[in-house]
Amino acid sequence: MLPNDFRMKSTYGVGTDWPINYQQLEPHYQQAEREIGVSANVEDQRYLGLTFPPGYVYPMKKVPQSYLDRRLTRAVAGMKVRYGQEDYEVFVSSTPQGRNSIPHPDYDGGKGYKPAGSVDDPDIGQRCEGNSSCIPICPVQAKYNAMKSLQAARRHMVEVIYQAVASRLELDPETRRISGITYKRYDRPSAPTFTTHTVRARLYVLAGNAIENPKLLLASGGLANSSEQVGRNLMDHPILLTWGLMPENIGAFRGPGSTSGIESLRDGAFRRHRGGYRIEIDNWGWNFAANSPYSDVSTFVTQKNLFGKALRTRLRDTVSRQLRLGFLVEQLPDPDNRVTISEDWKTQLGEYRPVIHYRISEYELAAFAAAKATSDLIYQRVGVEDFTQYDTGDPGYVTYMGQGYKYNGSGHLVGTHRIGSDPKSSVTNADLRSWDHDNLYLVGAGSMPTIGTSNPTLTLTALVFKAAQSMLKELR
Numbered sequence: 001m002l003p004n005d006f007r008m009k010s011t012y013g014v015g016t017d018w019p020i021n022y023q024q025l026e027p028h029y030q031q032a033e034r035e036i037g038v039s040a041n042v043e044d045q046r047y048l049g050l051t052f053p054p055g056y057v058y059p060m061k062k063v064p065q066s067y068l069d070r071r072l073t074r075a076v077a078g079m080k081v082r083y084g085q086e087d088y089e090v091f092v093s094s095t096p097q098g099r100n101s102i103p104h105p106d107y108d109g110g111k112g113y114k115p116a117g118s119v120d121d122p123d124i125g126q127r128c129e130g131n132s133s134c135i136p137i138c139p140v141q142a143k144y145n146a147m148k149s150l151q152a153a154r155r156h157m158v159e160v161i162y163q164a165v166a167s168r169l170e171l172d173p174e175t176r177r178i179s180g181i182t183y184k185r186y187d188r189p190s191a192p193t194f195t196t197h198t199v200r201a202r203l204y205v206l207a208g209n210a211i212e213n214p215k216l217l218l219a220s221g222g223l224a225n226s227s228e229q230v231g232r233n234l235m236d237h238p239i240l241l242t243w244g245l246m247p248e249n250i251g252a253f254r255g256p257g258s259t260s261g262i263e264s265l266r267d268g269a270f271r272r273h274r275g276g277y278r279i280e281i282d283n284w285g286w287n288f289a290a291n292s293p294y295s296d297v298s299t300f301v302t303q304k305n306l307f308g309k310a311l312r313t314r315l316r317d318t319v320s321r322q323l324r325l326g327f328l329v330e331q332l333p334d335p336d337n338r339v340t341i342s343e344d345w346k347t348q349l350g351e352y353r354p355v356i357h358y359r360i361s362e363y364e365l366a367a368f369a370a371a372k373a374t375s376d377l378i379y380q381r382v383g384v385e386d387f388t389q390y391d392t393g394d395p396g397y398v399t400y401m402g403q404g405y406k407y408n409g410s411g412h413l414v415g416t417h418r419i420g421s422d423p424k425s426s427v428t429n430a431d432l433r434s435w436d437h438d439n440l441y442l443v444g445a446g447s448m449p450t451i452g453t454s455n456p457t458l459t460l461t462a463l464v465f466k467a468a469q470s471m472l473k474e475l476r
């Protein structure tokens with residue numbers, strides 16, 4: 001996250017300030033980069049106030065930028081956009097990745113870095129193979145996933161209990177400390193029968209992220225909620241897509257989904273009135289936007305009556321030129337965007353399901369308008385034929401100032417048990433420790449009071465390391 005993301009209220013008069021700043025979290029960002037095995041280049045990441053200790057290098061070198069990235073870098077060189085009274089430079093930067101690249105020999109004072117491969121076979125997955133199937137899962141596990149951390153933890157003292165669902169937190173009414181967590185173990189997921197158990201400990205950590213953490217607290221009679229902020233301020237990055245055809249073959253559908261982005265528009269005075277955004281440059285053509293290449297095959301066969309060589313030629317000519325940009329828009333905290341529970345919605349185990357209330361505000365809508373206008377300028381400059389179309393029947397279709405837009409969710413869910421410096425307006429302190437129950441920690445992206453414009457995994461991991469420091473101190 002950018003330094004200004006931590007002080008939105010004091011800098012721009014919107015959202016809220018964090019109880020910590022970028023400099024305080026920076027050492028924990030380094031721990032997170034080691035744990036995840038981040039591939040990136042420090043020089044490419046020095047923008048908008050981001051700083052690094054002298055001599056710092058990431059664990060691995062940056063994932064090579066795609067042919068498309070390099071083509072766009074040249075095409076937008078020197079470009080500026082005007083937002084309000086200010087001009088902002090448009091430039092392309094490589095994107096840091098939780099994806100194995102080439103270990104940096106200078107990492108850790110010259111000790112280097114050993115990438116974690118597949119949890120099933122550590123000899124595979126030590127390098128990204130560039131085969132373009134990262135979402136939902138990397139088949140060789142060159143992409144980080146939490147099983148890697150869990151597997152390392154199991155070698156020490158972590159026991160993982162499978163087919164189990166945390167059900168309730170128990171409270172000691174005298175001390176106001178958590179005294180146990182009951183959970184249900186089930187046999188068959190389709191028609192489960194279960195047994196109930198309780199774990200007891202000195203400290204309890206909820207690590208179910210922004211949906212399940214508040215749900216469990218609410219299901220336990222509203223624990224840790226004297227501020228009434230549990231479940232509130234749910235945020236995501238609403239993403240606006242634009243797509244078009246480049247004038248020439250740019251090698252779409254090769255390599256990881258995205259290797260670069262335009263980051264220079266993430267911060268500025270405009271954030272007083274509308275959200276910032278980062279622009280993801282997609283290597284996978286119109287896949288996310290229009291289900292390419294499957295939809296292209298279908299269209300060319302059923303509507304253009306193309307077969308054989310003519311179909312192959314048309315596909316090659318079209319699909320290889322597909323460009324898609326994604327504007328990941330910053331969302332402000334809104335107490336009415338929330339996770340709740342209801343007696344009407346229970347699982348087969350009798351547990352509450354999360355009930356989600358979610359809307360976007362004028363702050364995000366105004367960002368969509370700026371994003372589409374910026375996309376138009378970029379397409380004009382690069383010579384892209386715009387094919388963007390927003391379907392009025394889509395659930396994400398919205399209008400603003402007479403124009404229609406469509407957004408998708410990004411799955412970057414944050415903000416439902418935010419940290420703060422005041423127990424009246426936050427759920428935990430800056431160490432992610434509950435204000436109400438001092439042996440309870442709430443970790444995960446729910447801790448984040450604002451979302452900024454970066455994907456939240458690195459920040460939530462840095463916060464976990466900060467919390468772990470506090471827990472270790474307590475246990476000693």
Ligand code: SF4
Pocket residue numbers: 099127128129130131132133134135137138139140141142143255256257
């Ligand atoms: S491109 Fe994606 S799926 Fe393929 S190896 Fe790299 S990270 Fe894994």
